[in-house]
Amino acid sequence: MAEKSLFAILLRSPWWISLAIGAVIGLVAAAALPPDFRVAGAVSGFPFFVISVMAAHRQRGQPSAAQVARTLEAVSAMAWPAFASALETAFQRDGYQVQRGAKPGVDFVLERQGRTTLVSARRWKAARIGLEPLRELQTAREAAEAQEAICIALGEFTDNTRPFVREHGITLWQAAELAKALRGIPLNA
Numbered sequence: 001m002a003e004k005s006l007f008a009i010l011l012r013s014p015w016w017i018s019l020a021i022g023a024v025i026g027l028v029a030a031a032a033l034p035p036d037f038r039v040a041g042a043v044s045g046f047p048f049f050v051i052s053v054m055a056a057h058r059q060r061g062q063p064s065a066a067q068v069a070r071t072l073e074a075v076s077a078m079a080w081p082a083f084a085s086a087l088e089t090a091f092q093r094d095g096y097q098v099q100r101g102a103k104p105g106v107d108f109v110l111e112r113q114g115r116t117t118l119v120s121a122r123r124w125k126a127a128r129i130g131l132e133p134l135r136e137l138q139t140a141r142e143a144a145e146a147q148e149a150i151c152i153a154l155g156e157f158t159d160n161t162r163p164f165v166r167e168h169g170i171t172l173w174q175a176a177e178l179a180k181a182l183r184g185i186p187l188n189a
Contacts, residue, residue, distance in 0.1 A: 015056035022048030105136025
């Protein structure tokens with residue numbers, strides 16, 4: 001599906017928007033069309049109801065915009081030891097065995113079900129993240145033969161980082177992903 005298509009946009013939007021569009025289309029069609037076509041017109045809003053259900057399913061368990069903002073504010077004020085401790089607690093809660101990283105670009109080594117994930121998080125407060133930390137993380141990933149890599153940063157990633165991330169399958173965590181990961185963990189600076 002094209003990223004800018006109506007349905008793709010609605011899947012990323014709050015679920016109730018699709019529901020409202022479907023209801024409006026159905027009501028307008030039922031009221032404006034001749035009696036022979038009212039049922040068909042009313043059913044024309046059905047795809048929007050389907051998109052609404054799909055969007056609701058995707059958004060279930062996701063943090064609200066207010067929760068993301070609170071998490072962003074809290075972690076932006078934290079020093080590295082407190083932030084690292086919060087991340088370690090979150091990873092352990094999610095079933096990972098956590099070790100602090102010893103190689104450049106790796107802050108945590110996570111293991112779960114025989115899979116290794118390397119995490120780079122120390123530059124979480126940087127305003128812009130370029131290729132250097134991602135290259136360090138990828139080099140360490142290849143050396144450790146780790147299956148996954150995660151880079152955590154609140155700032156923007158430069159334009160040239162996106163192709164590198166796609167090519168190497170690195171997962172980027174920003175405010176929304178942090179809010180989900182750190183849910184229920186006290187964030188004291």
